[in-house]
Amino acid sequence: MLKLYGGDRSRASIVRWYLEELNVPYEFVKLDMQAGEHCQSEFLAINPMGKVPAIVDGDFQLWESGAILLYLAEKHDKMPPTLEGRAKIAQWVLFANSSLSIGVFVEANRERELPRLMTPLNEILEQQPFILGNEFTVADVAVGSVVGYKY
Ligand SMILES: N[C@@H](CCC(=O)N[C@@H](CS)C(=O)NCC(=O)O)C(=O)O
Incomplete structure (x- = not known):
């Protein structure tokens, strides 16, 4: 079973959300990041950068939430058929x-960036239910994981 490594309130929640959407069974390995478990050799063998999320899927290891999302989308046939469609997702x-x-x-x-970024995002989502259409x-x-972040 796929293993997802994360911590309390970490970006592993992004990958978790997508795994749930895909209905992919997974084991969540919660690292005690306060205690520095993400900097110990066992986890550094998976991600030498010492950051979560990371996944282990069979023999395959991958880190960076965006790369993991793209891998899961590809693996579960959720990427568009065209090069251009896949480029838009990326x-x-x-x-x-x-x-x-x-x-x-x-x-x-x-203060500077939020109006610039949220205005076009709002405009897009006023026209269509999802970022790329229907x-x-x-x-x-x-995008939703970042926009939904409570600071
Ligand atoms: N760009 C990376 C960011 C990874 C990241 O910074 N993760 C944080 C947790 S949300 C982390 O592992 N921090 C531990 C540290 O920097 O020591 C991603 O999206 O996967």
């Missing part, structure tokens, strides 16, 4: 984990 997942995350999570950036995709998990 665009939103990368946006969520870079520009949007920096705008939301870095307090000093919020169907829920992994892009909604990536």
Whole structure:
């Protein structure tokens, strides 16, 4: 069974959300990050950066929430058939984990970045139920996880 490594209130919740949507069985391995379990050799063998989330799926190890989301979408046949469609998914997942995350999570950036980023996002979601149209995709998990963050 796929193992998802995370901690209390960590970005593993992003991957967890998508695994639940996909109905994929998984084991959640909760690291005691306060005690530094993510910096111990057992976990560093999975992610040498010492960050969660990470997954182990059979013999395959992967870290970075965005990469894990894209892997799961691909593995479970949730990616669009065209190169352009897949590129759009990658665009939103990368946006969520870079520009949007920096705008939301870095307090000093919020005043400047939130109106710039949330206004077009609102406009898109006023026109359609999901980021890429009428169907829920992994892009909604990536963007929704950041937008839903309570600071
Ligand atoms: N860009 C990475 C960020 C990973 C990250 O910073 N995770 C935090 C928990 S939410 C972490 O492991 N922090 C432990 C540390 O930096 O020591 C991702 O999205 O997976």
